Amino acid sequence: MNILGIETSCDETAVAIYNPNQGIRAHAIYSQTQTHQPYGGVIPELAARDHIRKLVPLVRHVLTEADCAIGDLNGIAYTGGPGLIGAVLVGATFARSLGYARNLPTVAIHHMEGHLLAPFLEKEQPQFPFVALLVSGGHTLLMQVNAIGEYILLGETLDDSAGEAFDKTAKLLGLPYPGGPELAKLAEKGNPKRFQFPRPMMNRPNCTFSFSGLKTHVWQTWLKSNQDEQTRYDIAYAFQESVVDILISKSLRALTQTQCNELVIAGGVSANLRLRQKIAEKFPRTVKVYFPRHEFCTDNGAMIAYAGYLRIAHGERNDLRIISRARWPL
Ligand code: KG4
Ligand code: ZN
Numbered sequence: 001m002n003i004l005g006i007e008t009s010c011d012e013t014a015v016a017i018y019n020p021n022q023g024i025r026a027h028a029i030y031s032q033t034q035t036h037q038p039y040g041g042v043i044p045e046l047a048a049r050d051h052i053r054k055l056v057p058l059v060r061h062v063l064t065e066a067d068c069a070i071g072d073l074n075g076i077a078y079t080g081g082p083g084l085i086g087a088v089l090v091g092a093t094f095a096r097s098l099g100y101a102r103n104l105p106t107v108a109i110h111h112m113e114g115h116l117l118a119p120f121l122e123k124e125q126p127q128f129p130f131v132a133l134l135v136s137g138g139h140t141l142l143m144q145v146n147a148i149g150e151y152i153l154l155g156e157t158l159d160d161s162a163g164e165a166f167d168k169t170a171k172l173l174g175l176p177y178p179g180g181p182e183l184a185k186l187a188e189k190g191n192p193k194r195f196q197f198p199r200p201m202m203n204r205p206n207c208t209f210s211f212s213g214l215k216t217h218v219w220q221t222w223l224k225s226n227q228d229e230q231t232r233y234d235i236a237y238a239f240q241e242s243v244v245d246i247l248i249s250k251s252l253r254a255l256t257q258t259q260c261n262e263l264v265i266a267g268g269v270s271a272n273l274r275l276r277q278k279i280a281e282k283f284p285r286t287v288k289v290y291f292p293r294h295e296f297c298t299d300n301g302a303m304i305a306y307a308g309y310l311r312i313a314h315g316e317r318n319d320l321r322i323i324s325r326a327r328w329p330l
Helices: 032-041 044-063 087-101 113-121 160-170 181-185 213-224 229-258 275-284 302-313
Strands: 001-006 012-019 023-031 075-081 106-110 128-134 140-147 150-156 264-265 289-290
Touching: 001 044, 001 087, 001 181, 001 302, 012 044, 012 302, 023 044, 023 302, 032 044, 044 087, 044 106, 075 087, 075 113, 087 106, 106 113, 106 302, 113 128, 113 140, 113 302, 128 229, 128 289, 140 229, 150 229, 160 181, 160 213, 160 229, 181 229, 181 275, 213 229, 229 264
Parallel strands: 001 075, 075 106, 128 264, 264 289
Antiparallel strands: 001 012, 012 023, 128 140, 140 150
């Protein structure tokens, strides 16, 4: 069974083919960084237009890489949301049309469910029930996952997501878009002793997050400083430590609350190396932690193809409606 996965929810056009016997047969990601960089952030209309330009060539490329003809496909999965509506619509329309033309089962996947399932593409797989920390540009939430499709929300952010906080802080410090990974790089050169930033909500006995106050704190610190390169590094370090400590502390709380001993961390911020390092240092040995491989932390087609495979193998197929949602609760 070969499932084509298509992801176009934000600023990456991504395509993959998943086969349960072979795993990911091929995948490709086209990042729109160069398109949006002059504007310092994602411009939704430009994102949609770029997906239109890149999607068909990318599908052809992945089919060739996988040595797969269109006739070898057994199903199609696409991101139906949440995301930038014009961007989602491009992938959704293409996928649904191809599915109709080739009479293939076609399913819309929730983008965050795709992220959640990305660690299942690795050899060692999480066992249910587990806790999932989903940290992306649009979401920060903790969930108890009892089975695929059985999710209990334990807590989420009241304001910015962790990824958004990384991006906005990077912008405050004058870093180019996309700021999150850049900020993480600067943090490596930071002096750990110079600044100590607050850890909002960390000691509240719940799984709720808040990151917007931290961003304000960064701004005030930057304005009061001499604004040199070393200050950038030191602020990046202190900021990253705060975010990582909050994510770790809330995840441990969720594990205690649910009495689970497995944790899945996925979404763009799960690519953060300091987060992985501190988890290795601070987590009790009794807790098993699963991350996707680096390239499947941020947006990719593989996670959508895999989520689609699970649904299609269960006999699911959507009707002919094109599903495209800016907001969509998991
Ligand atoms: O999952 P993702 O690719 O897209 C969304 O679904 O939003 O996540 C993107 C987010 C961005 O906010 C980006 O800054 C953040 O993930 N991110 C990182 C790192 N790599 C990506 N944040 C911190 N450290 C990183 N290494
Ligand atoms: Zn994402």
